Amino acid sequence: MFGFGLxxxxxxxxKNLILPSRxxxxxxxxxxxxxxIELARYxxxxxxxxFIQFVINNPIKTIKSLxxxxxxxxxxxxHSRFRGQEFGWYENRxxxxxxxxxxxxxxxxxxxxSRSGVDLDExxxxxxxxxxxxxxxxxxxxxxxEACPYDALFMGSGFEESKYFRQELNIDINNLxxxxxxPSNWFRPQLxxxxxxxxxxxxxxxxQVGRHQKPTDTDQANKWSKR
Amino acid sequence: xxxxxxxxxxxxxxxxxxxxLVFITSAILISFIVINAVVITGALTVWxxxxxxxxxxxxxxxxxxxxxxxxxxxxxxIKMIGKEDTVPATAxxxxxxxxxxVLLVPVLLVFAVIPMSNNSFLGQLNIxxxxxxxxxxxxxxxxxxxxxxxxxxYALFGAMRGVAMxxxxxxxxxxxxxxxVLTTNFLLNIxxxxxxxxxxxxxxxxxxxPFFILQPLGALIFVTAASAEMSRxxxxxxxxxxxxxxxxxxxxxxxxxxxxxxxxxxxxxxTAAIISVMFAGGIKGLSFIPGSVILVVKIFVIVLIFIWIxxxxxxxxxxxxxxxxxxxxxxxxVINIFSQAIILQIFYSSDSIITINxxxxxxxxxxxxxxxxxxLLAKLFGxxxxxxxxxxxxxxxNMEFTSE
Ligand code: SF4
Ligand code: SF4
Numbered sequence: 001m002f003g004f005g006l007x008x009x010x011x012x013x014x015k016n017l018i019l020p021s022r023x024x025x026x027x028x029x030x031x032x033x034x035x036x037i038e039l040a041r042y043x044x045x046x047x048x049x050x051f052i053q054f055v056i057n058n059p060i061k062t063i064k065s066l067x068x069x070x071x072x073x074x075x076x077x078x079h080s081r082f083r084g085q086e087f088g089w090y091e092n093r094x095x096x097x098x099x100x101x102x103x104x105x106x107x108x109x110x111x112x113x114s115r116s117g118v119d120l121d122e123x124x125x126x127x128x129x130x131x132x133x134x135x136x137x138x139x140x141x142x143x144x145x146e147a148c149p150y151d152a153l154f155m156g157s158g159f160e161e162s163k164y165f166r167q168e169l170n171i172d173i174n175n176l177x178x179x180x181x182x183p184s185n186w187f188r189p190q191l192x193x194x195x196x197x198x199x200x201x202x203x204x205x206x207x208q209v210g211r212h213q214k215p216t217d218t219d220q221a222n223k224w225s226k227r
Numbered sequence: 228x229x230x231x232x233x234x235x236x237x238x239x240x241x242x243x244x245x246x247x248l249v250f251i252t253s254a255i256l257i258s259f260i261v262i263n264a265v266v267i268t269g270a271l272t273v274w275x276x277x278x279x280x281x282x283x284x285x286x287x288x289x290x291x292x293x294x295x296x297x298x299x300x301x302x303x304x305i306k307m308i309g310k311e312d313t314v315p316a317t318a319x320x321x322x323x324x325x326x327x328x329v330l331l332v333p334v335l336l337v338f339a340v341i342p343m344s345n346n347s348f349l350g351q352l353n354i355x356x357x358x359x360x361x362x363x364x365x366x367x368x369x370x371x372x373x374x375x376x377x378x379x380x381y382a383l384f385g386a387m388r389g390v391a392m393x394x395x396x397x398x399x400x401x402x403x404x405x406x407x408v409l410t411t412n413f414l415l416n417i418x419x420x421x422x423x424x425x426x427x428x429x430x431x432x433x434x435x436x437p438f439f440i441l442q443p444l445g446a447l448i449f450v451t452a453a454s455a456e457m458s459r460x461x462x463x464x465x466x467x468x469x470x471x472x473x474x475x476x477x478x479x480x481x482x483x484x485x486x487x488x489x490x491x492x493x494x495x496x497x498t499a500a501i502i503s504v505m506f507a508g509g510i511k512g513l514s515f516i517p518g519s520v521i522l523v524v525k526i527f528v529i530v531l532i533f534i535w536i537x538x539x540x541x542x543x544x545x546x547x548x549x550x551x552x553x554x555x556x557x558x559x560x561v562i563n564i565f566s567q568a569i570i571l572q573i574f575y576s577s578d579s580i581i582t583i584n585x586x587x588x589x590x591x592x593x594x595x596x597x598x599x600x601x602x603l604l605a606k607l608f609g610x611x612x613x614x615x616x617x618x619x620x621x622x623x624x625n626m627e628f629t630s631e
Contacts, residue, residue: 003601006540009539010535010539013283017279026286026287067295
């Protein structure tokens, strides 16, 4: 009918205006403003109180959230296989083979090694002197991690690592050594099978992240004697 | 609160001042207060509009600065003032600088005659409605000044079609005002009141039942034409962002652009004030609430409706807008005037008085009349009745042409 479409459109927008269950296309980040009900729900996670109890216990917080002054930190779930910054690297596992450097399509990993004088019998094990990753150019393809034969290199899970200077984006060996290593599960099924989550669980030590069990002495002996 | 009260206060504080000095001081004082209040209202309207549009479109809107983002206009203003005020090298500088002021001042002047109590701020003007029509006509001039002086083709495109639109919508607006004045005159004469039918106070006095109930057709025409006059969606032809950059204020920046923005958001408030006085009964309403509060609430509700309409309806095409004005609104307003005159005369001549019950009967007749005339005009001029203009492709295009 004539003019009916106009009214229908008005009703649709009005519905969207008053219904509380609208679908937001925007998420607030990194914190979001909440009303009292959401705030109480957020508190319930660790306090186990009902909404009314929450209002009675924290009246000031309720009023503040009513006028939109309270914001909560609330991260959206992130998959444990997320490929992000803060590469994880274990010095104890790394042999300095430089496979990662060779596989990187951008050539941004720089490795310098020297003789360490350790394990001379089993062939020289190198000492890694320089391990630079230029994060400013990294595209997080993860090829370096796939290439590492000794499970020494891992992707990280951070994504908000903007810096003021380009220089600060270079990760050098001290950085890699000193940081808590929370490896991402990317290309590491051994971590995934343990239900490890880098954002929830803590840092892992070098002997917890390997693909295989550490060979026992008898295994070792068998292997070498056969040869 | 109006100018006479201020004069009395100043006279009692400092006795013995010359009359002209008292007049000027009180005029400046009251203008200062009113202009500041109106500009703050405009800033709040910016916030309200952005929040509501965001809510309707499932977004969040400004929500960072202050509770619910209430201070966002302040931040906007600081940013605007901080920006460089550029003037194009080929611009006509005097007119370029004058245009924002010419656009802003009429919007502020409208509030001078809005009756906030039994009296308006600047005293009782007995040709209030003529004043409003004359003053709001200035925005055509200001838009054209801004566009012409800035030497920008997009600005000029916008202003050209905008001026054509503004001029054509002024006609149905004025005609719908005439029917209001006509009815007011009838009702005031019957009451034996000595108020002028052209003054807004008189129009408010005459509304025993609100005029949008008594004259639905007039209200519809006026609201449509007024929303075209302030060039808001769905009639935002002047600055159609998707087609013309920013339209007539493409070349403006800094504080002048801020003035344009302010005017754009003040216009719905001013229009809502006019509509609520003329059609919704102004200060009349519940007797235990002060009249100014009632008026403010009415203005607020009408502004909300304007925002709602803006959020919903898409912009019309230029030819659709002109067709709508000349083929639909103009005949409708002529029908409105004549039907009002005839109906009122019939009811008046029977016993030379129009009671409240008779008014309700008239309202009922008018609603039916409005429905019928809209339906008939739509049948007559609507796109369904017309032959479709099917373009015939050239033979060179080598296309198979089949008529529908
Ligand atoms: S993730 Fe890709 S680009 Fe980044 S260092 Fe590894 S191989 Fe190079
Ligand atoms: S991180 Fe892995 S691939 Fe890279 S040098 Fe060390 S052991 Fe080789």
